[in-house]
Amino acid sequence: MTHRGERVKDTGVGQQSIIGKAMATRDAYGEALLELGKKRNDIVVLDADLSGSTKTGKFAKAFPDRFYNIGIAEQDMIGTASGLSLTGKIPFASTFAVFETGRAWEQIRQMVCYSNLNVKLVASHGGITVGEDGASHQSTEDIALMRVLPNMTVIVPSDGYETMQVIKTIADVYGPVYVRLGRAKVPAVMPAEYEFKIGKAYPFHIGKDANIIAMGIMVSMAIEAAKILKDEDIDAGVINMPTVKPLDIEILLHAARSCRLVVTAEEHSIIGGLGSAVSEFLAENVPVQMRRIGIKDSFGCSGKPEELLKLYGLTADDIVKTVKEALKKWTYDTL
Amino acid sequence: MKKRDIGFLRQQATRVRVEILKMLTEAGSGHTGGSLSAADVVTALYFYKMRHRPDDPSWRERDRFILSKGHAAPLLYVVLAMTGYFDISVLKTLRKIGSPLQGHPCSKTLPGVEISTGSLGQGLSVSNGIAIGLKIDNLSSRVYCLLGDGETQEGQVWEAAMTAAHYRLDNLCAIIDLNGLQIDGPVSQVKAIEPVASKWSAFGWQVIDIDGHSIDEILNALDEAEKIKGKPSVILAHTVKGKGVSFFEGKVEYHGIAPTRDELEMALKELEGNGQ
Ligand SMILES: Cc1ncc(C[n+]2csc(CCOP(=O)(O)OP(=O)(O)O)c2C)c(N)n1
Numbered sequence: 001m002t003h004r005g006e007r008v009k010d011t012g013v014g015q016q017s018i019i020g021k022a023m024a025t026r027d028a029y030g031e032a033l034l035e036l037g038k039k040r041n042d043i044v045v046l047d048a049d050l051s052g053s054t055k056t057g058k059f060a061k062a063f064p065d066r067f068y069n070i071g072i073a074e075q076d077m078i079g080t081a082s083g084l085s086l087t088g089k090i091p092f093a094s095t096f097a098v099f100e101t102g103r104a105w106e107q108i109r110q111m112v113c114y115s116n117l118n119v120k121l122v123a124s125h126g127g128i129t130v131g132e133d134g135a136s137h138q139s140t141e142d143i144a145l146m147r148v149l150p151n152m153t154v155i156v157p158s159d160g161y162e163t164m165q166v167i168k169t170i171a172d173v174y175g176p177v178y179v180r181l182g183r184a185k186v187p188a189v190m191p192a193e194y195e196f197k198i199g200k201a202y203p204f205h206i207g208k209d210a211n212i213i214a215m216g217i218m219v220s221m222a223i224e225a226a227k228i229l230k231d232e233d234i235d236a237g238v239i240n241m242p243t244v245k246p247l248d249i250e251i252l253l254h255a256a257r258s259c260r261l262v263v264t265a266e267e268h269s270i271i272g273g274l275g276s277a278v279s280e281f282l283a284e285n286v287p288v289q290m291r292r293i294g295i296k297d298s299f300g301c302s303g304k305p306e307e308l309l310k311l312y313g314l315t316a317d318d319i320v321k322t323v324k325e326a327l328k329k330w331t332y333d334t335l
Numbered sequence: 336m337k338k339r340d341i342g343f344l345r346q347q348a349t350r351v352r353v354e355i356l357k358m359l360t361e362a363g364s365g366h367t368g369g370s371l372s373a374a375d376v377v378t379a380l381y382f383y384k385m386r387h388r389p390d391d392p393s394w395r396e397r398d399r400f401i402l403s404k405g406h407a408a409p410l411l412y413v414v415l416a417m418t419g420y421f422d423i424s425v426l427k428t429l430r431k432i433g434s435p436l437q438g439h440p441c442s443k444t445l446p447g448v449e450i451s452t453g454s455l456g457q458g459l460s461v462s463n464g465i466a467i468g469l470k471i472d473n474l475s476s477r478v479y480c481l482l483g484d485g486e487t488q489e490g491q492v493w494e495a496a497m498t499a500a501h502y503r504l505d506n507l508c509a510i511i512d513l514n515g516l517q518i519d520g521p522v523s524q525v526k527a528i529e530p531v532a533s534k535w536s537a538f539g540w541q542v543i544d545i546d547g548h549s550i551d552e553i554l555n556a557l558d559e560a561e562k563i564k565g566k567p568s569v570i571l572a573h574t575v576k577g578k579g580v581s582f583f584e585g586k587v588e589y590h591g592i593a594p595t596r597d598e599l600e601m602a603l604k605e606l607e608g609n610g611q
């Protein structure tokens with residue numbers, strides 16, 4: 001998928017070393033923050049006693065004067081970040097996704113979004129691949145919680161390289177942004193020539209039978225699924241939709257008009273996340289047969305990440321099965 | 336309440352530590368430091384102080400234990416198993432898929448767990464609610480709530496502290512595991528919480544300061560708290576994170592990692608060698 005050795009436009013962060021590398025998106029965040037900190041001194045980083053896990057610890061070590069550990073006090077952290085933004089700083093506030101978006105939701109609504117502040121919320125441990133810690137620490141509702149807020153931009157990168165670009169980009173764009181990162185290592189999926197832009201999706205391929213719209217770790221699953229489907233003569237496209245809000249509606253219109261089935265895939269509840277966003281838009285514009293792959297209105301549980309992905313139906317095989325069944329039904333219904 | 340037998344309780348506390356270490360090693364992940372630091376306090380509660388019926392976990396008149404610092408789940412699981420809530424062999428399923436022993440306590444999967452915890456700072460409010468409910472029902476049951484020292488950085492803890500004092504919840508006893516460490520470092524460096532005693536007493540609580548590893552002091556404190564009328568009590572248990580295993584003691588790194596097989600072997604030798 002990646003094109004090593006190609007000339008890459010330098011977007012200013014040390015991304016060269018990351019292209020094609022399997023890594024956790026939170027690790028890429030650690031690197032990106034460090035680079036940003038070197039380039040700009042208006043970047044200030046906050047954490048809530050999880051700097052080792054969110055990887056803000058790297059920034060803390062390099063720039064101790066611009067790092068504030070607020071302790072186990074997520075609501076206080078968001079308020080403090082809001083205040084910092086009012087003095088012209090660009091605060092990046094990080095903790096686990098469930099605490100960042102859940103515990104501090106109303107602080108985010110009232111302070112950050114209502115006043116449209118330049119606060120960057122970058123959370124790690126999104127989804128169920130948090131693993132053994134169990135449901136209390138797995139975040140399966142964060143996208144829904146952030147997407148519903150006016151002024152908020154919501155981004156879910158799919159690999160380390162994309163994460164690097166996302167972090168660099170949001171520092172340059174005014175306004176509240178939520179970025180969801182993961183704990184577990186993920187394969188590299190984005191090609192070297194890829195350039196992240198807010199609100200722009202990346203189509204690997206547009207399919208004539210089905211199109212799979214995915215975010216985060218589900219992008220690599222969708223790519224795998226499309227390969228399997230191809231062997232069975234089903235032309236399935238894959239679109240990486242890193243910006244869940246605002247959606248890339250151009251590509252959605254194109255994808256929906258090109259095929260018989262749109263499938264969304266996310267490591268998140270099927271309520272309120274990418275699946276909801278896409279179906280809301282398509283229902284009003286290009287009604288098309290749809291399926292949503294995600295967590296089906298339940299909490300997660302303890303287990304190894306791979307076991308949990310299987311248990312909750314989030315593997316490439318699950319995507320394949322969903323596509324085939326939906327296409328069969330479509331054929332039957334239209335006979 | 337059971338017989339006040341300090342030697343017996345010490346022995347149980349050592350066994351509790353042994354089981355915690357074994358189950359964590361088997362799981363390969365989990366919270367070692369904060370389970371060991373609170374082991375003496377929780378042993379004293381389950382084996383001495385609390386009125387409870389392991390064969391009837393929802394007995395109406397039971398005393399309640401709320402593990403607000405939910406990451407110390409291994410400790411809770413071990414005392415529940417050792418007092419007979421479930422078979423001790425279940426301990427080895429900790430954190431595995433399908434196990435009732437979730438990474439953080441889940442009341443839906445495990446009888447004996449009063450409420451699911453894991454997100455810090457919320458247990459004291461729940462304890463208040465239970466304490467009020469018990470008073471409404473004219474029950475003399477008591478509520479014990481265990482918090483971490485880092486956990487008290489959460490604002491909700493202080494909202495709850497105010498509520499408990501306002502409603503004079505003398506059937507409530509909070510215990511703070513003052514082990515001095517959280518995840519990112521010493522509590523004093525991450526975000527200082529001192530002066531702890533005067534904060535709680537300014538909030539209207541009876542403060543009892545003890546060595547959280549002295550069974551004698553723990554028992555005295557629990558008995559004393561029960562006699563306080565008209566206000567809630569808080570036991571400030573000064574402890575050592577990782578207590579009982581020299582190479583875990585006071586080490587911030589051992590907050591959230593499990594012992595390796597080799598570490599387990601050495602730890603068990605040390606604990607058994609103490610002959611407690
Ligand atoms: C609301 C919330 N924020 C963050 C965490 C992550 N976390 C788990 S344990 C912990 C540190 C707890 O420190 P302390 O309360 O001192 O516990 P102990 O030392 O007894 O283990 C943190 C930050 C959490 N579980 N809940």
Ligand SMILES: [Mg+2]
Pocket residue numbers: 483484485512513514515516517
């Ligand atoms: Mg502590």
